[in-house]
Amino acid sequence: LQLSVAELQLLGSGWSMITIGYEDTDGFALAGTGPVFLGGATRSEFTLLSPTKVFGSSITVVDYTDNDRVLRINSPLSLIALGDITIDNELEVGEGVPENLVVLAEAGTILQNESVSAMTGEVLYEALNNVYQNANIYANGSLITVVATTGEIVMADGTVTYAEGALVLLPPVPVKERQPAFDPLASAVITYTAGTDAYISILQA
Secondary structure, eight states, rough: EOOOOOOOOHOOOOOOOOOSOOOOOOSSBTTTTTOEEEEOOOOOOOOBOOOOEEEEEEEEOOOOOOOTTTESSSSSSSEEEESSSEEOOOEEEESSSSOOOEEEETTSOEEEOOOOSSSSOOOEEEEOOOOEEEEEEEEESSSEEEEEEEEEEEEEOOOOEESSSSEESSSSGGGOOOOOSOOTTTTTEEEEEETOOOOOEEEEE
C-alpha cells in the first residue's frame, strides 16, 4: 500500500479514528497484512487531520520524490508493524493540544533517519529487536519512552533526545549498573544493550 499526500489529505478532518491497514483483535497488525509506505507533504501542510492508526507488515515514512518532505498530523498517530518501521522523512505530531506518537515494531526494529517531534504530546518507541536513532527526537514537556525488548538502543553521533518531562530507555537495570554514563547532548555514539545498561530516566529543565 503506497499512499500519496493527495490521497491522505482527501480523508480530511472530523473522523474519530482513521485506520490504514488491517488490525488484529489484539490491537497489533493482522498477520498477512502487507507493507505500508506513507508520503510526506511540504512543511506548511498537514498530511493527516484526524487521529490515525497505521498497520502493516512493515511501515516506511518516505516520499520518493522529495526526502525533505514532512509527515505532519495534528492528531494522535500510531504506526504499528509486525516487522520493521523506518522513518526516512521528518515526522511531526500535534499542534496546540497534546497529541501522542506511538511507533511499535512488534517483531522488528525501528530505524529513525529523520527528526521526529511530538509538539505537545508523548513519544513511545517499542521494538522487539533494536531501536536505531540517527536523528533527533523531541517532545515538548512530555515523556519519551524507548523500549528495545531483546536488542539494543543506539543513539547516533550528534543526535539529541529531548524531553522537558522524562526520558526513559527500557528495560530497567539498577542505577549502579547503568553504563555508559548518559549525556543527551553527547556527540559520540551511545549504545545501550537490553538487560545490561538499557535504562535511563532523567529530568531536564
